[in-house]
Amino acid sequence: MFINSATATVIYVSPNGNDTQSCGTAATPCATLKYAVNIGSSGDEILLENFKYNLTTGVAVTNKNLSIQAQNVGEVELTCNGANIRALSFSSSSSSLSGIIFSECNALEGAVIVVSSN
Numbered sequence: 001m002f003i004n005s006a007t008a009t010v011i012y013v014s015p016n017g018n019d020t021q022s023c024g025t026a027a028t029p030c031a032t033l034k035y036a037v038n039i040g041s042s043g044d045e046i047l048l049e050n051f052k053y054n055l056t057t058g059v060a061v062t063n064k065n066l067s068i069q070a071q072n073v074g075e076v077e078l079t080c081n082g083a084n085i086r087a088l089s090f091s092s093s094s095s096s097l098s099g100i101i102f103s104e105c106n107a108l109e110g111a112v113i114v115v116s117s118n
Helices: 033-039
Strands: 010-013 045-048 051-054 059-061 067-070 076-079 088-090 096-098 100-103 113-115
Touching: 010 033, 033 045, 033 059, 067 100
Parallel strands: 010 045, 045 067, 051 076, 059 088, 067 096, 076 100, 088 113
Antiparallel strands: none
């Protein structure tokens, strides 16, 4: 996916962040991918700091094209801790996901990541 850097916003996520209305900058990152997805707009990039993030519920990217990326390839892990959840679902095939490892996810309805075009 091509993101126009002149209009795209980078939303930062860090284990030391806080999910507040003002989060998302490098200085004040969000704490969770789910919150970053919720505040993101189509064309934005979500950058996950190197860490192992626990998913307690699935993350749905609905009606927006987002680029979700690891700070460093293979250094970001999303773990479901054995839960039966769909880790990520995209309702747009123009979104992208890069450099992220998924672990301990039991596929809900046969898939850990789902992409569906509306």
